Amino acid sequence: MTHTGRRTFTYLLVYGIICLLVILAIIPFISLVVELISHGLESFNLDFFTQTSPPPTDTLLMRNDQDSISFGIKNGIYGSFLLIVIATVIAVPIGIGCSLYIFMNRSNPVAKWVNYINSVIYGMPSVLIGIIVYLAIEKPMHDLTSLSAGIALAIILLPFIVFTTLKALLRVPNELIRAGLALGATYPSVVWKVVLPTIKKTMIAGWLRGIARVAGETAPLIITLIGSPAINWNLLHSTNAVPLLIWDFLNKPSFSSLVWSSALFLFLFVLILCTIANYIDDEKLST
Amino acid sequence: MAILGMKGKVFHIAITGSAVLILLLAAGILYILVSEALPAFRHFGFFRFIATDAWNPSEEQYGAFAFIVGTFSTALLALAISFPLSLSVSLFSCELCKERMVASFLRSIMNFLARVPSIIYGVWGFYFLRSLFIQKGIGNYGLGILTASCVLAIMILPYTVSLLNAAFDKTPFRLKEMAYSLGANPLDVISKVSLPLVKNEIIVAYLLSLVRVMGETIIVTILIGNTYQMPTGITQSGNTMSSILINQIGAFALLKASSLIAIALLLFGLTAILNVVSKYLLRRIPV
Structure with missing residues (x-):
């Protein structure tokens, strides 16, 4: 064979x-x-969104007549929403x-350290x-x-927001900032009126991606919350969250369809x- | 300062304040972990705590060695499984088939999968992969280090791929064109131009993946089997530094709690060191 x-x-x-490896x-x-779709659609119905999750005492009851009672994750959805709002606000x-x-x-150098x-x-x-x-x-x-669970999620969200916003800020053309300064604006007002509006879209996208990350966090919630079966809007009471419910259901053998849903x-x-x-x-532009 | 005016001052104070808050947060994290971990380190001695594999609440004997071994074996095994896969997916979509539809489709799918919460992979592993392992007779009821590593490898794959993709995107197109014009085939371009250029970025991509796998809690807690003995083989069940935190969180006796926090501090130190090393390797800090 030739070279x-x-x-x-x-x-x-x-x-x-x-x-082959890609396949x-x-x-x-x-x-x-x-698997997600085939098992998850089983109890992905109206009850799933309108009923609350079974309280711990009903576990044995469920095993006897599985179909007669319907359960959902309404409390988890509301609780997740509450936690995400707290995390975002902070x-x-x-x-x-x-x-x-x-x-x-x-x-x-201080900024570098930050x-x-x-x-x-x-x-x-x-x-x-969660532990901290x-x-x-x-x-x-x-x-x-x-409230404290929301703070935990906020600590997870915070560096993400800093990261994405900074990345967007560094892509703002220098000419734009200089043009603003040349018109006699102060640096803060250039940032406020020129730079931030320019990166508005990227910031919103980063925030949405941050929420996507925070919404699935389970480990800190296991530590900072006891899942409550009721819907609580009071920040000083415990609440529930979708990932926390999945974790709870996983420990109970009869709830597999709820886990998948x-x-x-x-x-x-x-x-x-x-x-x-x-x-x-578009993410391709932002990386 | 006077030139900024009132609004400018408020703006300045607000942004400096939030930067200070991040520094305070980091200091608080370190302070809490160190102060709570000190009793355990004092009682057992730092090196003895790390090097003994005992977890005996009845005898008040605690050591982290079994969990350190568990963390490293699951994380390294997971990376070893995912290494050839992630590298080939990335090479496929960034170098070999760059302009084709398949590649961009694969890229956006991987970008999305990297954001899927890890508990979903955990659920899939628990119901699907575990039953597969039970059929094959691997592990303790299908649970164990190998099961956890397999699911971790799958979870980390999209994340590694998106980091690798970002690295390969940085290779200048002109350089590759030059190589092609000299008669190189795509394999030569990859091995002689692309890989050497982004060597550090690739190492960093795997380091960051390692950090994420080490810190991953939920998948491991669901699938590793949670036993406190030293694992003797990869199909044995065990515990990692992160899963023990979830397992033992309810029982907060004094010395035990301190030992747990000591493990948390070790985990923090490990991930922080790896993070700093990867930052150092890149040295392309966006500041």
């Missing part, structure tokens, strides 16, 4: 192996989606402020954030509240959020 022939042969061989890599995800303003600080003091520390918090396992919130807020107060619900929720985010601001 060129051998090279082409190796290339085709590697190409074939890579294609191998996709199989589990196809299985995941198929994390988004601080996150935007912090990224503006890093952006405006780029030459300052950015560094932000990335360390970003990479922190979420279970640790438990130790710092809930243990002294002797109570597991939705809740997982499907979460999957669809994240899918919708990501689709909207990609529609608002």
